[in-house]
Amino acid sequence: MSVIRIEKVSRWYGNVVAVNDVTMTIGPGVTGLLGPNGAGKSTLITMMAGFLPPSVGSVTLDAVAVWRNVSAYSEIGLVPETEAVYDTLSGTDFVRANAELQGLTDAGAAAAAAISVVAMEDAAGRRISTYSKGMKQRIKMAAALVHEPSVLLLDEPFNGMDPRQRLHLMELLRKMGTEGRTVLFSSHILEEVQQVATHIEVVVSGRHAASGDYRAIRTLMTDRPMLYRLRSSDDRRLAAALIADPCTAGADLDGTALQVRVIDFERFSRLVPQLSRELGIRLFEVSPTDESLESVFSYLVGSR
Template sequence: MSAPTVTRPEAPAHAVLEIEGVSRWFGNVVAVNDISMSIGTGVTGLLGPNGAGKTTLLHLMAGLLQPSRGSIRLGDAPVWRNPGIYASLGLVVDREDTYGFLSARELVEATAKLHRLPHARAAADRAIAMVGLGSAADRRIATYSKGMRQRARVAAALVHDPAVLLLDEPFNGMDPRQRLELMELLQRMGEAGRTVLFSSHILEEVEQVSQQIQVMVAGRLAASGDHRAIRRLMTQRPHEFRLASSDDRALGVALLGLECVSGVELEPPGLLVRARDYGAFTRALPPTARSAGVRLYQVLPADESLESVFSYLIEGGQ
């Protein structure tokens, strides 16, 4: 007997999320501040440091939170107070909320039944195979590694074959092989015409998977574009370095002669150097120090945290 056909819920004609002037506050805390964007088919990365508001925005997109201001639509339908959208939308939240006493197969099959799929077992088997959990599908989730638990939750979100998939930090806890496999799965889904949006605080993850990137910081949209445009914004911003050498004063004088250096400050215990171009400065520093007869003891980027990078974008660097 042939396997039963897995039917797919009807998706909207245009599986596009439209976010218009959306804000969300909790008391006096503004978590999302006046964000507008359009998410089309393919893979989009939502990039930002921890605390930027990415999770709140994803919950707003999924209809789990009501906007304090603005609106969100999936195709022609509002997402808030509209359970019908879940026939074509899947969500993987960052918080681990699976029942450890269930197997992955039981979890995914139960999710299929909640979606009222006619062949829940076949749909569960298909979703489990998509995430590569087939050999461990009947083990209790409590025995899984964090990466395996994450894949089980992704399978549950995929079981009804959604046209739109939202994932909050989906690569957390995965080893390199698991991360690569999930990246390839998301890419295939995007190439098949689905709308995939995932959040991350790691630029390299987003670059490898996404056609478009939306950058958030402090609840606001800081930049938007393809990964090449975002990378240029980040690398062309001013950079600061802290240097320690055998003769800081002589080194500072030599560095001021470089076109890529915009300022030098002599401060204990060394130099604070502001550079216009990260790559040009790091290439020019060793020969400049050598020509000045100075030995370098320490070279540390002073402002390479994600917060400083994204803050530059939102403070006018774009």
């Protein structure tokens, strides 16, 4: 039952701040590290694995710093986003090499067991250069699991996997979580995290934005003000009617369309067609303008 603690951690590269004053605790079970590309997820995972020191702050595994702590490597399994494989080796040789680096007494048996866990027996004898992206992800998973670590860290593990492979990995992560292992995986897709993780940590622009279960994070995202673009036969009358209702926080006319800040989407979705009928206004367009993950996460950071 291992616990990773990140305390007031920042990491910078020259003038670039990759992680900015992050504090979080990763305990047993499956945790999703959610954020858009470039949010600092990979940097955080690399520091948790002990391969990168924080510029300030501390990263500990069971109250012991992981940086330059060789004994921590026997408790941690890492699946990096980069390929990090030797294409000239077979899958079996690659996993066995990792078992030997861990000092296991029967590296061959350990490698065979790990390969079986990720369902790669049929392709294990082939060179990794012949593998698809999804197969490379699975053989990296086998290498990370070969020493049966108590902590498993995965950076965008579902990239390149077909639907069958994704379902298999999701089930495997859930199983390890219920066994009491500490599992953390990163993703930029909320629904992907929701299917596996019991707890979610959100990061954006290197900062910790939110923490909680899927329901809490979804509520934070959907309850935020949203910007909608409307075009109609009479934007001014429509704007006046919308501003008078508490479901909106303001509206702007830019000459070609109406931009409305919505704070109660459910009411807004009913109100717009109702006003259209009552006022005799024709609607040409009603569309969200800021539904990207970056805008959602940026709101979470700004609301802290």
